Amino acid sequence: MTFGGNVREGKPTEMQPLINQMIGFDYETFVNTTVYSQETSQMLGAATDANRRKIFAKLLNLDRFTRAWEVSKAKMKELVEIQEKNIQTMELFKTKMEMLNEEVAQHEEYAAAFDKNQKARLEQAQKDLAAIPKKKRIKAIKRQYANLVAQYDETKAEALAGNAPNLLADLRIAQRKKQELEESLVKQPDKCPTCGRKYTKSQREAFEKDVMDHIKGYDEEIADKQRRYDEAKEVVDTIEPIRSQMTQAGMDIDRIERSNEQIDKDTENALKAIKGIEAQKNTHHELAAKAREAIVMMQKDYDNAKADHDITRDIINDWDFVSWLYSPKGAPTYIIENSFEYIQNQANYYLMILTGGSFEIKLESEREIKGGKKKEEIHLRIYHNGKEMRYNNASDGQRQRINIALLFAINALCRSQGNLDFLLLDEVLDLSLDETGQERVLALLREISREVGTIFVISHKKGIADNFDSVLNIVHENGVSKVI
Structure with missing residues (x-):
């Protein structure tokens, strides 16, 4: 051609x-x-x-428009399928974000409950610590105990030196002899308490005078021994209160030491409890933060899917017009x-x-x-x-x-x-x-x-x-x- x-x-x-x-x-x-x-x-x-x-x-x-219409309908079908996938993807991301938001709310609720419980337990532990009595001072009591021990030792030595038991025995002997003389004088006033011969009046008078002299001598001896015994006994009587005070002071020291040891243990346990409570980590805050990060990432994916959806929607609108144009x-x-x-x-x-x-x-x-x-x-x-x-x-x-x-x-x-x-x-x-x-x-x-x-x-x-x-x-x- x-x-x-x-x-x-x-x-x-x-x-x-x-x-x-x-x-x-x-x-x-x-x-x-x-x-x-x-x-x-x-x-x-x-x-x-x-x-x-x-x-x-x-x-x-106009059949050429029919062919173009078929092509545009096929393209529309393809775009609609793509858009349905976009919508499904958006719905999936939306559902996941809703689930993550629920997860955040749940973790925040758990975190708030944990913080509240931790605060209450910490306050109670601090109250328990504050309720522990202060340790009693023991130095003064120990000084007192040492003084009592020294005083006791000194008094004990003095009592031993005073020999109160022997003095008491001598006093009892002198009192008994005096009593025997007095009894013999009453029971046998006419006889010699030594030989048993009957006294003459003068002898009796001499005897009575001699007995009275002996009694007087015993009285003086008894008075001296009584004085010495009283002095020794006074020292001995002083030992018992000192010993009692010393024993009580020792018991007080032991009780205070045990009490202070218990206070130390209670304080240590209370501090450990406070430290343990403070050391407890509220993982729900971290989990909530991770869920929020996941939401941010999911939101980006959703936005990308929505952008694809919007672009596809515009393309569908264009092809819808083209399809109508060729229809x-x-x-x-x-x-x-x-x-x-x-x-x-x-x-x-x-x-x-x-x-x-x-x-x-x-x-x-x-x-x-x-x-x-x-x-x-x-x-x-x-x-x-x-x-x-x-x-x-x-x-x-x-x-x-x-x-x-x-x-x-x-x-x-x-x-x-x-x-x-x-x-x-x-x-x-x-x-x-x-x-x-x-x-x-x-x-x-x-x-x-x-x-x-x-x-x-x-x-x-x-x-x-x-x-x-x-x-x-x-x-x-x-x-x-x-x-x-």
Whole structure:
């Protein structure tokens, strides 16, 4: 093929892009908008409103939007799946953060209870420490004990020196002898207490005097011994209080020492208890802090997931618009509805040539609701001499002219959008057209030939070839078609 002044050769798949670039349309669009057969020409008018829309979509090559719509729906499905995963991830992070927040609250509750209990136990331990009595001073008592020991030893030595027991024995002997003398004097006053001879008066008087002298001597001895004994006994009597005081002081020292030892132990135990309570670590604070750190990290993960979610949401919104744009309700509907006026005006212009202005059409887009669903349709209204009529009530020739006008109008729309300069009519003129109808179709072809570079007509009717500049006669012989 020749393109841009150069001859190009290649496989169909390689040449197709060049063909598309040359004509401004892809091949399917080119066929749909430039090649019309008898079947195609009859479809538009006779079709139902719903099928007419499909025919328009096919002629305008709107199937490309269907393919794009399928791609966009697949992309939307993929994005929705991604978004569902994003939402699941966010929900997972959210659930984990809620669990961590509950964990923080629980640890804080435990930590507060631990601190309260520790404070109470510490206060009680400090009270117990304060309640321990102070150690008693023992130095003064020990000094007193030492003094008592010295005094006791000194007094004991003095008592030993005074020999109170011997003095008491001597005193008792002297008292007994005195008593014996006194008793002998009373019992035997007339006899000598020594020899037993009876005294004379003078002897008796002398005896009594002698006894009295002895008694007096004993009295003096007893008085001396009593004095000495009293002095010695006084020393002995002093020892016992000293010994008692010394014993009591020793017992006090022992009691105080044991008490002070117990106080030392109690104080040591109380201090250990306080130190132990203070040393107890409240791990719940640390666990709560770790949970908060985990929440911060989880929040970052959640924020990242939410950012992905928001980005995906925006992409979904974009693709949702793209999907709507490519959907039957989007660009195809827009193209069809915005093409109505052009197609309608162009078709009525062609009908002016084909019918002398007796026919006019009007295209309307309607929505038919069935089962709650909306359905796009194209309604064709036909007016004959100003009065609306049904398509099926028109004659075959009238319907043929209406169909040709619609087809040529669509072709004109396509030509306005691209570089089409070719139109092929396959046996379209062989339909139910009378001589006048055929002449008017040929007049229309001459009219649009100013805009279309080449019009190629295939026909079996005789006489039609005389209306064209170039004619190719094709015959079929022996199963082979050839140009003659």
